[in-house]
Amino acid sequence: MPIDAAYHQLITNEFRTHVTYGAPKPGPEEVKAIMKAVYAKYPLPTGK
Numbered sequence: 001m002p003i004d005a006a007y008h009q010l011i012t013n014e015f016r017t018h019v020t021y022g023a024p025k026p027g028p029e030e031v032k033a034i035m036k037a038v039y040a041k042y043p044l045p046t047g048k
Contacts, residue, residue, distance in 0.1 A: 001044065001045050001046075003044065003045060007042065010042055011038060011042045014038045014041060014042060015034065015038055018034045018037065018038070019034065
């Protein structure tokens with residue numbers, strides 16, 4: 001589903017607040033928690 005570029009940037013920036021450049025890669029459970037937090041704040045369109 002295409003999303004607006006500005007909204008995409010907000011999502012990207014939010015991910016960067018959780019995992020900054022140069023930081024160690026998060027483990028699988030941490031990735032799930034980060035994704036849940038980011039997409040709770042910035043939900044993806046459902047395509048309805």
